[in-house]
Amino acid sequence: MAEITAAAVKALREITDLPMMTCKKALVQADGDQDKAIAILKEEVGKVREKRAENVTNEGFIFSKVKDDGSEAVLVEVLCESAPVATGQDLANFGAQLTEQLMNGPGAANAEELLAQPAPGTDQTLQEIFDSIVNKIREKIVVNRITKQAGPVAPYVHHNGKIAVLFQASGEKPDFDVMRDVAMHIAAMKPTVCTEADVDPATVKAAREELTAEAKASGKPDNIIDKIVDGRMKNFYVEQGVLVTQPFAKDDSKTVSQALAEKGLTAESFTLWVLGG
Numbered sequence: 001m002a003e004i005t006a007a008a009v010k011a012l013r014e015i016t017d018l019p020m021m022t023c024k025k026a027l028v029q030a031d032g033d034q035d036k037a038i039a040i041l042k043e044e045v046g047k048v049r050e051k052r053a054e055n056v057t058n059e060g061f062i063f064s065k066v067k068d069d070g071s072e073a074v075l076v077e078v079l080c081e082s083a084p085v086a087t088g089q090d091l092a093n094f095g096a097q098l099t100e101q102l103m104n105g106p107g108a109a110n111a112e113e114l115l116a117q118p119a120p121g122t123d124q125t126l127q128e129i130f131d132s133i134v135n136k137i138r139e140k141i142v143v144n145r146i147t148k149q150a151g152p153v154a155p156y157v158h159h160n161g162k163i164a165v166l167f168q169a170s171g172e173k174p175d176f177d178v179m180r181d182v183a184m185h186i187a188a189m190k191p192t193v194c195t196e197a198d199v200d201p202a203t204v205k206a207a208r209e210e211l212t213a214e215a216k217a218s219g220k221p222d223n224i225i226d227k228i229v230d231g232r233m234k235n236f237y238v239e240q241g242v243l244v245t246q247p248f249a250k251d252d253s254k255t256v257s258q259a260l261a262e263k264g265l266t267a268e269s270f271t272l273w274v275l276g277g
Helices: 006-016 021-029 034-051 087-105 111-115 126-137 176-190 201-217 222-239 256-261
Strands: 059-066 070-082 141-150 152-156 163-170 250-257 264-275
Touching: 006 021, 006 034, 021 034, 034 126, 059 087, 059 152, 059 163, 070 163, 087 111, 087 126, 087 141, 087 264, 111 126, 111 141, 126 141, 126 176, 141 163, 141 264, 152 176, 152 256, 163 176, 176 256, 176 264, 201 222, 250 264, 256 264
Parallel strands: none
Antiparallel strands: 059 070, 070 141, 152 163, 163 264
């Protein structure tokens, strides 16, 4: 049996970033051959995945990246088993690589396609980086979902990484400060749709008919019934979770729509993620 030196273990650890004892065990099994040891360690990833396949991933972090001019932004959600891993440096570094590649690479329809691409600044794929992290941490980790949004767009990720928003608006000169405030509003208030036009037309029609019937039954003059119904429909839209009709969280004397209009902006769409949702 070949002698396993401290230098050989250290060299393997520098390549794999795995614990010293794990590296030594692989070298012993490989009779000191570094390439064989690396292959053995790679095989270990599959064993870890198989062993922990049924484990629950209730923790994780949502990573974001936005171009300096707000023309594009991305979100990537990574799930794991434990809070220390979710907020650890390994996952933070990996999240930065994922968002960098999604932003500047050829694009990806799903996490699997993204993982097959190169890891920025390395000679490895993102999948290889991912495998090394799983092998090192030894718990179930999942790159769960990805998205890329055209701008003008403003992102917001809550400090715990469990709620994230991309908010898109249109206007001649986007004000990203108010757009980020709206993104924070979305994270806090969790609207269901962006504008009135996004509400199911059948639901809107039924509500308007009901309010019209109530106004007529109360004896209101026909010439003001439409105005009464229009006023009451504002409450209906708030109840339906329409973003633009909600009182603005930063200043509830105005609606979100009014806050945006003051800056020459119109809400277009938003993406709201809650971890694991």
